Amino acid sequence: MRGLSVAGASAAASPLLLGLAAAAPHKQRAPQYVVNKQRADEVKEAFQVSWDGYYKYAFPHDSLRPVSNTFADDRNGWGASAVDALSTALVMENWDVVNQILEYIPTINFDNTTTEVSLFETTIRYLGGLVSAYDIITNSLSLGIQKQPDVEAILTQAKRLADNLKVAFDTPSGVPDNSLYFNPPRKGGSTTNGLATTGTLILEWTRLSDLTGDSEYAELTQKAESYLLHPEPALGEPFPGLLGTNIRIEDGKFEDGNGSWGGGTDSFYEYLIKMYIYDPERFAEYRDRWIAAADSSIKYLVSHPTTRPELTFLALWRGKELRFSSQHLACFHGGNFILGGLTLGEQAYTDLGLALVEGCHATYVGTATGIGPEVFAWQDSQLPLNASNNQPPPEDQTAFYEKSGFWITNGHYVLRPEVIESYYYAYRATGDTKYQDWAWDAFQRINKTCRVGSGFSSIKDVNAPDGGGFDDFQESFWFAEVLKYSYLIHAEDAPWQVKADNTNEYVWNTEAHPIRVAGGK
Template sequence: MRSLSVRGAAALLLALTGSSAVAAPHQSRAAPRYVTNRQRADAVKDAFQVSWDGYYKYAFPHDSLRPVTNGYADDRNGWGASAVDAFSTALVMGKWDVVGQILAYVPTINFDNTTDSVSLFETTIRYLGGLLAAHDLITGPLSDNVSKTANVTAILTQAKRLADNLKVAFNTTSGVPDNNLYFNPPRRGGSDTNGIATIGTLVLEWTRLSDLTGDPQYGALAQKGESYLLSPSPALGQPFPGLLGTNVRLSDGQFVDGNGGWGGGDDSFYEYLIKMYLYDPQRFAKYRDRWVAAADSSIKYLASHPTTRPDLTYLAMWQNTTLRFTSQHLACFNGGNFILGGLTLDEPRYTRFGLALVDGCHDTYTSTATGIGPEIFSWQDASLVPLNAPNNPGPPAAQAAFYNASGFWIDNGAYVLRPEVLESYYYAYRATGDPKYQDWAWAAFQAINATCRVGSGYSDIKDVNKPGGGGFDDFQESFWFAEVLKYSYLIHAEDAPWQVKADHTNQFVFNTEAHPIRVAGGQERA
């Protein structure tokens, strides 16, 4: 999940201030051989249970656990974000007691009631995505494991109820949604602009809701907002082919800047382009073409190799056409996205490039004192920009030795229970079957388990390059359940219908919160 409310990351981002279509694949390819490691998978399930027990005892039905003080936070409108985010993970893990607790809770959520500002983006990926995934799993491959009760029916009813409250966001002159809302009654927050991630990371969930309910309005709303990103204007909004600026005016859908990257504020727009094509290649061929354009430009213009570790590959950020050699833990989903694109389009060059990005993000984990990667990191590039140019400074003196060894230096050492590196390990393993990615995921999980486990659950930490993580922030993110624990489990678990496939037999596609959404069939096309 690429959350935009990142402590420290937003401030840094503000400071930094033609491709051909690929034919739809039809033939199957042989799947790699996967190896189940039940001992590791069970260890992850144990961590899930510890996290759930602490949340359920001290925080439920509030949003998030404060594990150090055994308190709670209502950071996502008080609708039980951790419960809904945990739903699909409990299902794929077969945690039936937890499934029962969440299933009993879902019909009681009052999505009409909140006094806080509502994020269209966060609410869509966590709540709407979580409900739709649970519905797709329970009515699909897990239909024999969960009794058909009124509570199961209520999952989709509640998803529709939530979307009906959220759709006021699209009441703008252009159809570009306002990300900031209020309920009681539902109304826009009055923003002038919105970002491409918060516009472009709605279309999977809202289209799926239309396909399941037979009501085309939901998908049409999200697709209208997306249309301005698929055909960006003016020219400043697309400094490289397929690579966009960040902010769009709500009044007319026009871009107001040319600054961007594969990190927070932009990331999941690119992620969803290829995922929408995987969801339904007939309806979303243009999304494929836009992903290809972005991927090709990223390889051509953004691929960067640190001066001290030219074996590593990262993607630079951009300010118009000026590159910035800075990246984020958030951006480390990019390896997995390139791999998925390569598998989906039968283009091995995208898969190979994705694997190179995975290697780079792996280095951010193995280089630190805790074995966990930092929130924000930077490097120098000698091939794309002159050394020590204003946009290519060297490392701080205190980190010169670290940069010489690791190929990056740390700008923000926090770890907020992020999943993106594990996510890319998962895609790398599902593409190749190479057990080294299982070993990398296991090492990362062990490091996180050793460093972030505290009190009644797991907590954000302050500094990955200090022994013990430099202290706790006393917060267990809801996406810890949805993403970190799910990817850590699935990479070691047996094959299943919801697993990513390398042979064109995908039955599900993960939303950006790692909620598995069933791909569309012809009868579901709205």
């Protein structure tokens, strides 16, 4: 494969933030926000419809199949949708649903499952959901709950689950095996783990240590993270701060230098800045590694499509060669850059974040449904158009690319939240109501296209007027993320809302579960 000179792949890099080494999170004036109760109430109605369908046809199983009115146990049969829905029900103050879930949580048997357990998915959905609920109820909210819940039971269940998951870290290096089996807990025998599946555990497990006083949970994940903060060998870090994907469990060494801000690697970068927000004193090195990744992204990855050069996307990398493709999953990056810019007081990051939000917005408004695709591509405007890694679109998408600035390589929509997530951060950073309007438009399009039967379903083709048919599946993160972001962008201020002036009381895990920062406020 021909090597790529990346000098033309971006504008100039942002300045290295040398003065931040000893700085605390930056404070600035908060923007003014507009509450839109009618929109917020309509999102709450969609939550109730989704919950009612799940509760009638699927509870206490994991997920609803809304077309066939059946269920799936895709997350070990522990009631993933119920646990994922709890923090959203709490912030919506939907007490009926809160009480139903609180009654259920102590009954979950986290010792028993017949299917493979993902350390990553179980951490972000179940452990994150439980720790978040404990934090919200004990620190910010209790009125409206029918009877004062045994909140210690929530924490006990979180600890019970983590104790079963700990076996994952019993490896020669401490890099965990993401594939586990229970009855009894044991590793699946993997030889590698991924960047995201290793690097997206630290927030939930550290919070559990801080709540229980048992340091082991934090120590396990921080040891695993150490291989990502100091990657070896050199091929694992093709650009400063930007890493490969696969890590050997035996010794913590990287097997490749292929990565992106998309699936498989995404939330590692997300958690670097979020850990600094969680505790600036303990996690200053995580901030520094986020800065390195952000600066390299600006210097090497920023790309503009030939037909719409005003749009901004981030390329993925195969070693030092770029590929001009991205994902709905990667569209969280706009919000993450905005959060980093606010936290560090560095406008270059916020500006890139807002530009990335504009790019991901274009992927929504460009399709027949008004919903963005799972995967899309473009031709870079600065590289030679005959470069091997910069080919034009297929003939049948040429007209679409001319108009939209991207073409679709996977047209599915699986109820993903990342674009609305970034609208939320853009709004909280700026107070600009256009982001509320964009989020509202996206919600309406999803409501129109994905609402079916007893709930909401993923669809097959965002560029077909009717969505191309239903997959008959309502993801648990529909409750945790899409509905929460869609609600909070229109709702009143609250302790869990992201604060532009960095008086944050909570930082959100990658499943959008608000977790109390270490110092509180």
